[in-house]
């Protein structure tokens with residue numbers, strides 16, 4: 164390539180047009196009558212005929228290139244000018260859309276599941292609309308048990324054989340019916356009870372159920388697993404105690420308390436001055452339940468436990484009204500964004 168053409172081409176490509184005045188400089192340097200490029204055009208006729216065609220074409224291409232670049236720079240500079248001179252302030256920081264946050268119930272539910280998953284439990288789920296067998300009968304609730312009463316249970320109008328599960332223990336039954344032992348599951352889910360809504364109780368809440376079935380499972384193993392859970396959840400210095408209790412589906416049954424985190428065991432309103440707060444029910448799975456679900460109770464034994472998530476979240480975040488979880492007030496929910 165002719166060295167002069169090469170030089171002009173390089174200059175064209177290096178020329179920076181950032182504002183209107185640069186555009187004029189560009190025009191003067193490359194497109195005006197006095198420009199080097201214009202001079203080259205004038206030189207075409209002086210070149211010997213055998214080289215003229217090639218030279219002429221190269222110079223004309225360069226001129227066309229210069230013109231295209233000029234148009235491109237011009238369009239850009241004019242466009243920028245309209246944006247910057249208009250009413251719109253393009254330098255203003257953008258409005259930030261705040262991200263949604265996890266619901267405190269989901270946070271605590273996930274935390275509970277993660278703790279048990281660490282020690283080999285897997286998570287299972289099942290239907291909210293259940294039948295009597297999975298919620299009551301298979302779990303050894305006698306027919307006249309008050310929990311079956313219309314006051315506690317929401318029945319489905321069109322077919323009262325179906326009801327909204329009152330506890331996630333129904334998932335114990337579903338798991339035992341479908342999986343051979345050994346079984347080690349946790350079952351998180353929403354439950355429903357026909358109860359008056361107050362600061363301490365609601366008709367909707369969440370539970371996590373746990374079930375372990377194998378050969379020769381002991382009460383002591385259950386206690387150790389629950390101690391591990393309490394200390395992972397509430398801190399390594401957390402103390403637990405088991406009190407004898409009654410559930411139709413476990414024998415023996417117990418309720419587990421943790422030492423009150425609010426007063427450190429000294430006694431306060433939350434623990435009703437006792438220094439202890441109940442967090443779950445548990446026990447050894449009643450042999451009748453195993454047999455009902457097709458598991459040989461002579462061969463297998465197990466433990467089960469169930470806990471309310473809202474109660475746990477109330478303790479953890481020191482919330483004194485369960486209704487707050489269901490009102491979806493973003494001023495409340497936003498506080499858990501980084502919890």
Ligand code: DAH
Pocket residue numbers: 329330331332372373410413443444445446467468469470
């Ligand atoms: N299902 C019980 C309830 O809703 C909680 C419970 C207690 C679950 C003891 C269990 C258990 O698995 O062993 O109150």
